[in-house]
Amino acid sequence: MDEILAIFLKEWRTELRARNGLFVSFTFSLLSVVAMGFACSIRTPSGSLGAGLFCLTLLFAAVVSLPRTFLSEEDQGTFELLRTLADPGAAFTGKMLFATLLMLLTGALLGVLFPILTGLEVKQLDLYIVAIVVECLALGSAVSLCGALVLGSPNRWVVVGVLALPLLIPQLAMAIGAFRAALGDGFVAAGWQNVAGLGGYALASVASGPSLVGAVWRRGG
Amino acid sequence: MRRLMLAAAITASTVLYFLVPDAAGAWTRPDLARMLFFHLPCAFAATLFLIAMSWFGWRYLSTRRLEWDARLEAATEVGLLFASLTMVTGILFSQVQWNAWWNWDPRQTSFLLVLLLMGASVALRGALPDEHRRASACSAYAMATLLPSIFLLFVYPRLPTTYSLHPSTTITNGELVGIYRYSPILIGLVILWFGIVAYRSKVKAVLLEKEFITHVGPLESDLDPAPPARVGRAVRVSSDGGPEG
Numbered sequence: 475m476d477e478i479l480a481i482f483l484k485e486w487r488t489e490l491r492a493r494n495g496l497f498v499s500f501t502f503s504l505l506s507v508v509a510m511g512f513a514c515s516i517r518t519p520s521g522s523l524g525a526g527l528f529c530l531t532l533l534f535a536a537v538v539s540l541p542r543t544f545l546s547e548e549d550q551g552t553f554e555l556l557r558t559l560a561d562p563g564a565a566f567t568g569k570m571l572f573a574t575l576l577m578l579l580t581g582a583l584l585g586v587l588f589p590i591l592t593g594l595e596v597k598q599l600d601l602y603i604v605a606i607v608v609e610c611l612a613l614g615s616a617v618s619l620c621g622a623l624v625l626g627s628p629n630r631w632v633v634v635g636v637l638a639l640p641l642l643i644p645q646l647a648m649a650i651g652a653f654r655a656a657l658g659d660g661f662v663a664a665g666w667q668n669v670a671g672l673g674g675y676a677l678a679s680v681a682s683g684p685s686l687v688g689a690v691w692r693r694g695g
Numbered sequence: 696m697r698r699l700m701l702a703a704a705i706t707a708s709t710v711l712y713f714l715v716p717d718a719a720g721a722w723t724r725p726d727l728a729r730m731l732f733f734h735l736p737c738a739f740a741a742t743l744f745l746i747a748m749s750w751f752g753w754r755y756l757s758t759r760r761l762e763w764d765a766r767l768e769a770a771t772e773v774g775l776l777f778a779s780l781t782m783v784t785g786i787l788f789s790q791v792q793w794n795a796w797w798n799w800d801p802r803q804t805s806f807l808l809v810l811l812l813m814g815a816s817v818a819l820r821g822a823l824p825d826e827h828r829r830a831s832a833c834s835a836y837a838m839a840t841l842l843p844s845i846f847l848l849f850v851y852p853r854l855p856t857t858y859s860l861h862p863s864t865t866i867t868n869g870e871l872v873g874i875y876r877y878s879p880i881l882i883g884l885v886i887l888w889f890g891i892v893a894y895r896s897k898v899k900a901v902l903l904e905k906e907f908i909t910h911v912g913p914l915e916s917d918l919d920p921a922p923p924a925r926v927g928r929a930v931r932v933s934s935d936g937g938p939e940g
Contacts, residue, residue, distance in 0.1 A: 619839060623832040627822035636818045637836060640811035644846045678842055686838060689756045690831040 477560050481568025485543055489572070499539035499580045506531040507584060511591030518593040521659025525650045528588050529609070533639075533646060535580050536613040540573045541621030541634045548625050563688030566622055570683060573621075574614030581610040597658035601665050605652035608669055612645045612676035615683050622687040648672040701892055704885045708732075711882065715874050724791045728875070734784040736883030737777045738806065740890045744774030745809060745844050748816070752837030755830055761905060764830035767837060768820065769897035773890055775813040782810055793860055801854075802861040805847035812840045826905075 489495050510527050519527065547553040556565055585606045589596050596602045620638040624630040648668045655665025712732055717725040747770045755763035785803060790796050797803065819836055823829035852861065 619835075623819065623836055624822065626825055626828045626832075627819075628824070629822060633818060633822040637815045640808055640815050641839065641843055643808050643811075644843045644851065647851065675842070675846075682839065682842075686756075686835040690828075690835045 477564035478568045478571070481560060481565050482571050485569060485572035486575075489576075495539055495542050495576055496579065498542070499535055499576060500583060502538050503531060503535045503580050503584050504587070506534065507587045507591050510588070514592040514594075521594070521597075521657035522650075522654050524588075524592060524594045524657050525653035525659070527592070528584070528653055529646050529649045531584055531588070532581060532606075532609060532613060532649075533642060535584070536577055536617045536642075537635050537638050539580070540577060540614060540617040541624075541631070541638075543569045543573050543576075544618070544621035544625060545630055545634070548630065553625055557691055561688070562691035563684040566618070566687040566691070567684045569622075570615055570618040570680070573618045574611055577610040577614040577617075578607065581606045594657055596656060598656045598662055598665065601652065601662065601669065602656035605649060605656055605665070605669050605672070608672045608676055609645070609649040609652075612649075612672055612679060613642065615676060615679035616641055616645070619679065619683045619687060622683075623690065645672055645675045648675065698892070701885075701888060704888065708882045708885045711878060715878055722792060723794070727788075727791045729878070730784055730788045730791075731875075732878050732882045733886070734781060734788055735879045736886040737781040737784060739883060740887055741774050741777035741781055741806075741809070742848060743887075744770045744777060744890070744894075745813070745848075746841075748774060748813075748837040749841040752834035755834040756838070759827075761826070761830060762902065764834065765898050765901035765905065767830075767833060768901050769894045771813060771816045771820070771833075771837070772897060773894045775810070775817060776893070777886075777890060778806065778810045778813055781806060789860075798860065800860045801852040801858075805851050808847050809844055812844060816840070 510531065514524075547556055560568075585602070588594070617634075617638050620634050620641065624633045624637065627633050648671045651660070651668035652665045652672065654660045655662050655668070712729055715729055715732075717728070722728045748767060751763050751767035751770055755761075755767060785806065786796055789798065789800070789803065816833060816836055820829060820833050823832055
């Protein structure tokens with residue numbers, strides 16, 4: 475637990491010093507939402523379309539910004555040192571927690587800006603907030619796993635996207651179902667069911683990630 | 696001898712395909728309903744190899760024996776082949792029976808995503824130069840894809856909110872009758888046999904390649920490409936043979 479906390483704090487301090495991850499993530503999210511706002515300026519999209527657009531923004535923000543915490547270790551040549559000093563499972567968990575926090579902050583920003591700029595009305599605020607939190611957890615854990623797996627690849631920034639996108643599609647489908655209901659298109663009960671499915675998915679990713687990556691990093695990997 | 700028997704079985708399947716009479720029932724093109732004989736078994740074979748991928752991944756991470764990585768590589772490639780064949784035959788079937796090459800049917804879409812997952816596994820394998828790191832990462836990714844694959848293949852198409860053109864109860868309700876019931880099974884067995892032979896050949900090839908690299912050195916295809924040719928610059932030559940000016 476101490477190791478996890480130490481890695482998390484290291485990431486947090488590095489981020490506060492450079493503010494690279496937050497800056498990239500926020501700028502990208504802002505650009506995507508503004509672009510979608512332009513597209514929706516003439517006619518407000520339906521709840522279903524809005525849900526799809528919102529999830530796409532979250533997905534691309536995650537794929538662009540989250541793997542950075544892992545890939546920067548390799549770029550700086552500090553990955554081997556980290557692997558030697560810390561328990562691989564704990565190192566991954568600390569970094570995954572930081573990536574999830576980054577995603578939650580991005581999700582909060584997007585969650586506020588998206589309805590304002592697209593003109594969509596949030597009909598179920600509680601469902602909307604819970605869906606954002608759970609989707610950010612699911613995205614944070616799954617993208618972290620992919621970021622950890624591509625370490626050592628010469629073109630890792632491209633490969634991480636190739637690995638993450640098909641892995642994230644099922645959870646994206648559930649998130650769209652939840653946001654659709656939150657935006658007033660569809661049954662609220664179905665929305666909560668989707669949140670429950672998404673929660674299960676996030677839980678599975680969070681639980682399996684450290685042991686999988688631990689096994690990859692521990693010996694020979 | 697075995698290869699000869701397999702060739703004979705493939706020939707017999709092809710002959711059977713043409714001998715079977717047109718399907719009875721509500722088909723847009725009854726003459727092309729027999730595409731099912733290949734489409735259905737390819738989908739089953741792809742699913743089997745997908746599950747096998749996760750198993751081999753788990754075995755590699757538990758034992759760290761490269762033999763399991765060779766099996767994983769072979770299962771991924773053969774699975775990708777069957778998934779591609781499923782997609783191609785499915786798209787053709789969709790066009791002739793439902794008048795659309797692609798209609799975002801849940802099963803069509805979920806199989807496309809499974810194909811992408813397999814493609815991503817192949818991409819990951821090609822992206823990592825170190826043998827052990829490649830084996831570990833590919834094994835972990837194969838295990839990580841199990842949950843989304845199960846969701847995509849078995850849960851998503853059956854959700855009450857989705858509507859699929861693919862009937863889920865055709866086989867269980869015995870709606871395929873006569874030779875249309877047994878032909879997919881017979882041809883499916885031949886396809887599975889072909890898949891196993893292809894898989895075993897690939898495993899042998901990968902293991903031989905690893906042995907060759909250990910004892911002799913890297914393969915020519917793994918070496919860095921030849922350095923670029925030197926760039927020449929045209930120089931005018933004067934009548935006495937020296938450079939002009």
